Amino acid sequence: MSKSVSLEEAAGFLLRHQRILVLAHQKPDGDALGSVLGMRSFLRNLGKQADALFPSPLPERYRSFAGPVLTALSRQEAERNYDLIVLLDCANAERIACGPALDADFLRSRNLLNIDHHVGNNVGAPYNYIDSTASAASEIAVELAQATGKAIPVEAATLWYLGILTDTGSFRFTNTTGKTLRLAADLLDAGADSERVVNAVYFSKPRRQQQFEAELLQSCVKTALDGRYAYASIPPELFAKYDFDMRDGEGLIDLLREIDGTVVAALIYRKNDSYKVSMRSKLREFPVDPIARSLGGGGHDMAAGITLALPDAAAVEAVLLDKVTGLLRPVPEP
Missing domain, CATH: 3.90.1640.10 (inorganic pyrophosphatase (n-terminal core))
Structure with missing residues (x-):
């Protein structure tokens, strides 16, 4: 009990x-x-x-x-x-x-x-x-x-x-x-x-992690919804290039959340046969936990995580974009 x-x-x-x-x-x-x-x-x-x-x-x-x-x-x-x-x-x-x-x-x-x-x-x-x-x-x-x-x-x-x-x-x-x-x-x-x-x-970040983050920002970040949504899918070859493990990825998603104008951020990477998703919000009025829950994940209003068994990163991006669009879409005035 x-x-x-x-x-x-x-x-x-x-x-x-x-x-x-x-x-x-x-x-x-x-x-x-x-x-x-x-x-x-x-x-x-x-x-x-x-x-x-x-x-x-x-x-x-x-x-x-x-x-x-x-x-x-x-x-x-x-x-x-x-x-x-x-x-x-x-x-x-x-x-x-x-x-x-x-x-x-x-x-x-x-x-x-x-x-x-x-x-x-x-x-x-x-x-x-x-x-x-x-x-x-x-x-x-x-x-x-x-x-x-x-x-x-x-x-x-x-x-x-x-x-x-x-x-x-x-x-x-x-x-x-x-x-x-x-x-x-x-x-x-x-x-x-x-x-x-x-x-x-x-103040103890390895040089290879700094290089990993720089290339992530340069090559992988996308924006949508007039810049209010920023997201990135990390390809396996980027992890391999810099010998980077997501065990050391705490705070990585903040690189996206820091972008001016961003309200919601998402970070996507493959692990085994599924995709891991981390989501963050800057504003309480746009909580990401309901999105995560609707997809089998969970967390807090401002920070949540999901595991998705989808065929590729593009499919994950499409699902998330649909959900975030619903979250950030302006409410029609009466």
């Missing part, structure tokens, strides 16, 4: 259990990594056994923050070694990063606490704390830590600051609230290393 719990109840779970496994979503971004690694640090500081599981290689810019992590776990090890599993920042059951030996049904059969900030979370854990007003899972993690009444160690403060900073675009995005800024200030007061975070996130 799946049920919602309060912030205080979720904090109680963390205090009552001693052996805790922490998970996030596949292809983890700054918030997924920050929230998970920060939670691991916080729990270990309380004297608990806490481990983070990341089955796939981490983005290059964040590896120095991770330390040793689990990369694989069997069902027997999960059952034997942990009395609580905490899932952070994962809206969809099929996107849980748990490795081939585990799956959502197995996790739901365990003592699973699901903590998230995405609208429409469908994980269906036994226990769920979802706050869609939070800017990031890391923001919720800070509130959970504060609700326990325990001090936040410097390492956890740094990691949660990383998560909040990246998911708010350095507090530029509209998900930033007064509470977001107050909690970020609490983390800085707790010793969060802002300089380290900023340098890793914004």
